[in-house]
Amino acid sequence: MCLGCREMKSKSDLIRVVKSPEGEVSLDLTGKKPGRGAYMCHDVSCFKRIVKSNAIARAFKMKISEEIIEEIQNQLENPEQSGETVN
Numbered sequence: 513m514c515l516g517c518r519e520m521k522s523k524s525d526l527i528r529v530v531k532s533p534e535g536e537v538s539l540d541l542t543g544k545k546p547g548r549g550a551y552m553c554h555d556v557s558c559f560k561r562i563v564k565s566n567a568i569a570r571a572f573k574m575k576i577s578e579e580i581i582e583e584i585q586n587q588l589e590n591p592e593q594s595g596e597t598v599n
């Protein structure tokens with residue numbers, strides 16, 4: 513289920529955001545990184561809804577810095593330039 517629009521979709525239609533055991537938050541484009549995951553649509557408007565509602569912070573039970581939010585948004589808008597790790 514997408515954190516933004518709350519629609520049930522198949523895993524292949526969603527992007528996984530993961531909090532690693534070390535506490536780093538990043539996009540998991542492979543879907544295989546270890547850690548707690550949350551899912552969101554590929555849509556930037558869903559991401560904006562997630563940021564406004566603070567859904568990632570609630571899902572991971574931690575404060576998410578503006579730098580991480582900006583990096584995730586940049587990776588969504590420019591997936592070809594993605595340097596997958598956001599910490």
